[in-house]
Amino acid sequence: MKIHVWSPSFQAFGGGIAAFSRELSLALCDTGHTLRLHGKSDTPATWNSIELRGTGSIPPTFRTAAFITSILGSCMRHRPDRIIAAHLHFAPVALAAKRLTGVPFSIIAHGIEVHDKLSPLQCAGLASAHEVLAVSSWTRDRVLALDVIDPDRVVIMPNTFDDARFSPGTRQARLAQLYALNGGERVLLTVARLDAGEAYKGYDRIIRALPAINAACGPVRFILVGGGDDEPRVKRLALDIGVADRVTFAGFVSDEDLAEHYRLADVFAMPSTGEGFGIVYLEAMACGTPVLAGNADGSVDALDGGRLGLLVAPLQVDDIAAGIISLLGAQGPAWWFDRNALHQAVTERFGRGAFRERLAKTSSARL
16 A cells, blocks of 8 residues: 655654654555655655655744645645554644545554544544554543544554664663762663653652662662753752752663663663553563553553553552562562563564554554
C-alpha cells in the first residue's frame, strides 16, 4: 500500500511520539508498504532512505498553516491508500483529506492528548477514523470514554524500542567519574523532561522519598536525566528536604549516551500518573535495569501488568520509597535482577520483532 505518515516530528530526540513514528515507519517499510513521511517540526531530509518532508524551517507563527497545506497538497497529488496521523491533533486535517480525496485514515493515540476538552473538529476526526491505534489499555479507555467511535475500531498497539541499541553492558567508569560517584554508592535513575506540564512523571515524589531510601539502603544517588522549566522548582525541593547532595541533574543526554546511563543505574524509577505508555521503561529494562512505575496509567502496560517490573501507587511517597528499597535489595523475581534475562523478557514482549508481528496482524485486517 501507499501510506502517508504525518507526525509532529521524526527527528526529535528521545522517546514519545517521535520514537513511535520512527518505529512505526520502519515496521511499515519492512512489511512491504511504500511511505511518504511528513514531520511538522522537521527539516527536509532523507530518513531511512525515505524522503522526509517537513516545515521546521518555517517560523512557528506560519508553520501550522504551511504543514496543513503541505500534507493536504501531497495527499491530493499522490492519492495514498491510507493516511496515518501520529497525533490526535491532526485528526481534523485527516478528515478534510478524506472528504477531498476519499482516502481513509488511522490515528495514533498516545495518552494525555486524549481528554474530554477536545474540540468538536477533533472529535469529528476521531469519529471518522478507519481505526485508532492506542499505545496502551489506559489510552484506549480514554478514547472510548469520549463515546465518539466504535470500540471495535480502537486497537491496542504498544510501543517498541531499538532492542539492538538498548542492551546490557558494563558500567562505564567515565560516567561514574563524571557524576563523582563513590565506590559504594547505588544509582537511582529517571529519564524525563523536567517540564512543569509533565510533573506527573513523579520525579519530585522520588526526591521526597530519598531520605527513607538512603536510611534503608546506604548512600543512594538519584540521577535525573532531562531538562526543562521545572528544574528550578525541583532543585529547591531537594534543598528544602536536605537531599541536594543526593540528587544529580544531568540535563540533556545524547542518544549515544542514553543506554550507558541505563546501564549505570541500579534501579530505574518513574512513578507517573499520566504516562500513555513509557518507552523509557522498555529501554531501561532492555539494558537490564530493574524498573519501578506507577499503577495508574499506561505504565501498567509497559511493565506487562507487573510481570516485568514493580508497580506502586504513584502518589504515595511511602509506597515509592518502599518499592525502590525492595528493588535495591533485589526483592522480586530473580530474573528482574539478571540483566540478560530481563533484556530477553522485554525484547520478547515489546521488541521490534513483536511490534512487526502485531502490525502485520493489524495490517492484514485493517490497512
